[in-house]
Amino acid sequence: MAARQLRRLSLPTHLPLPIRPHVRHLGTAQTNCHRFDHETDILIVGSGAAGLTAALRSHFHGLSSLVIEKDAQIGGTSAYSGGGLWIPNNPLAVEAGIIDTPEQAMTYLISVIDADTAEDTDVRRASSPPRKRAFLTHGPHMVSFLRDRGFAFRLSPGCPDYYPQAHGALPTGGRSIEPDVFDARLLGLGEKWTEAIRQRPGRSLPLFTYEASSVTRMGASWRDVGTVLRVLLRGIYLSRVRGQIPVTMGKSLVAQLLWLHMQLDQGPVLTDTALRQLIATPEGVILGARVATPDGERSIRARCGVLLCAGGFAHNQGLRERYGPVPANAEWTSAARGDNGDAIVAGVRVGAATALMDEAWWGPTLRDPVRGMYYFALQERARPFGVIVDSSGKRFMNEAEPYTDAGHHQYAQKAVPAWFVFDWNHRKRYAVGSLMPRQQPPAQALDAGYIHRADTIAELARQIGVNEKGLEGTLARFNEMADCGVDSDFARGESAFDNYFGDPTVRPNPNLGAVRTPPFYAIPLVPGDLGTKGGLLTDEHARVIREDGTPVQGLYAAGNTTASVMGRTYPGAGATLGPAMTFAFIAIDHIASEHV
Template identity: 50%
Template sequence: LSMGQALAAGLRHGLLSQNVPVLLGTPLMGLEVEDGRVVGIRTPSGVIRTRRGVLLAAGGFEKNEEMRKKYQRAPIGTEWTVGAATNTGDGILAGLDLGAATDLMDDAWWGPSIPLSGGPYFCLAERSLPGCVFVNSAGVRFVNEAAPYVDAVHAMYDTGSVPAWMIIDQRYRNRYLFAGLGPRQPLPGRWYKAGAVFRASTLESLADQIEVPADALALTVQRFNGFARAGVDEDFHKGESVYDRYYGDPRNGPNPCLAPLEKAPFYAVKIVPGDLGTKGGLRTDPQARVLREDGTTIPGLYAAGNTSAAVMGHSYAGAGATIGPAMTFGYLAVLDMISSTQTEA
């Protein structure tokens, strides 16, 4: 095992070694409160009481269409997220029922995604490789394609560029992996049928297929190609940061993230605002205690992970930005539970 699977396995092993039960198929129906303090949870099979409090760490609400439409910018869709199907905001809703405050509900751990027939593909390295350009419905470039994925989707919404189009050429396809496919490997016919990918022998024909102004697309690509040959992106500075270059092609010069689009056929790939999960949730203090709107705590109630509002706000520190805070504030929550019960005793 490696990466996230290794972490999950290590946590599971820790639970097993301490004989901690894990109740599968047990959805949270609500919180049990006595004398103003959270003392347990309600499940379909009854109430489970706790001695020290309840820590809500049930993920975000990326698969709750009603909540997404209520709190987030349109267009938005639960079909664009790669989050777990069970992340329907149960923990957040339970906190709201007790008067908890929320924050950052309009935001998510965004990432430009391709709406493929089998589900969304989170587009990461492909955007930094040389020979791709993002355009909006006007055929105009609007972002540094290699930007951190949260920032890239913020730009999509801020400029009204939903959906956007990733334009690449055959040179790009001959050289690089794309959405799990090897170089030169034909794109599946079902992707074309789903309207996720279009192909044409000229940029003008491609523009007609995706319904963007052909002259605008041609000018955008012409300007981008000039930047690529010079190695300097004067509009959005693609390839200047260490982050950009990390996923670029070090063999490509003078800029590892820039190459002209010249070799037919040309491809247009639909880009939508996908995500890894939502970022908003219950507002908490430094001990992960859930807060009311007036800043007071709800006794016995804690939150961590995507059930809580992200500690880093609208920014994104990098890969693992959900895992580190979840583990840290989960730990701090338990320390506070122990400290509080000892003080009461």
């Protein structure tokens, strides 16, 4: 491989990387008065799970593809994620004997997404019946396609739909799947694989999603300690005994897709290559794109189409302030740094419609007391012995509810920040971010206000500027309800989703525990997100469409670059990646139907 292509993957040139050029170098090809430096059948913008899935599907149809990535590493936010996919009626569930049907899943989506949206034009357009049907129809085929090529999935055991009491839900799980453990040695890069695929700071364990709850509550029971030991022993066995580099979750998702991509000789993934603009004819037909490379700007001809799957605009402060609720802060997001809306802006410039631009995959987010970085608070708030309050000291939601709903409630209550108040019982049992059970908060975290500590509730309220009497009254009522095991105000702990992140050793309600044992703690919570969920409007074929509903010929989109088929909700674990990969799969199938 040429040294330039290796540099684009941020790798030393002596490393063997089995990705070879598959782009035709034409010098100065000319089409409809546009001059192009390179050409391919399909140009794929973005190297996350959707983009790599699209490249694999392109090869299946005999089409060449070129994946470009603006950053030095591939994977985007997909690599940061838990790697889960929400795919109703998926083949793993069928093999496990779990009863599900597309009709049941459609009933669930309608009951969750379409409730109270009669006047919400954005939801009706982004989550139209044809788009829902396309997702439910093609999702299982996408999973089978990847499995047939060697991708290893596994069920996420016991992971319920997020609204288990809704019509059509699966309360005991079956619709969420995740990548199995993968040996990153297979990439042929040794330890340098971490330079090719995006990584979060810190070392991660090879654990699965169902084990994460035990790892973060290992102070609660010996059973949870046993799970932690199992994860540690798995890592030791695979790495030291078998000589592997074991990865799970989002890193496994991206690494497996990249590995399959390498086996097929499908062409390079060009890193450090950013989309500048789409190139169209005067009639609006997309011909290709202008991109910025380390060697200057180049034009790429896409003979069959361009697929935009480059994420949303989570790190674009200007777009967030223009479209989203306020206050907004791009630093609160968990999305990858390159997630700044380039693909959405490029689509709008060629006439694409947008929807749900005020939305994100919201969730209460805290400042990690140990690492100092923002951290998506998925499990902490669902555990017993804690509450979330606003500045008046009042609760305003079920603390264990689905995270996107919790984010909506924070904005509706104007509780930015809200305060997560908990006691020593919580502290000695559960992790808070990277702060392990019983671990004392670092002095710098206390000084910076990432976490507060006091011997009395009154003192804690004064520290954080919350109404003292309001907080004391809230906790008095909450503690009475916790002792009885029934949250009469917000029904916390009454759904299978709440319980999934609770503590089964606490009875009668695994999500409720009184906040009365000093010292007391408080952490500010902001409405962060896993990425934005508004963007280009697409149809059931993943074609980008205009305001009048006509497609922009030659332009497709998937993932967070689009207005989500999930509307303003989050139906289940993997409801971001599942549709992203499915609609990328659909896009390539439609392109092939038009050109092969």
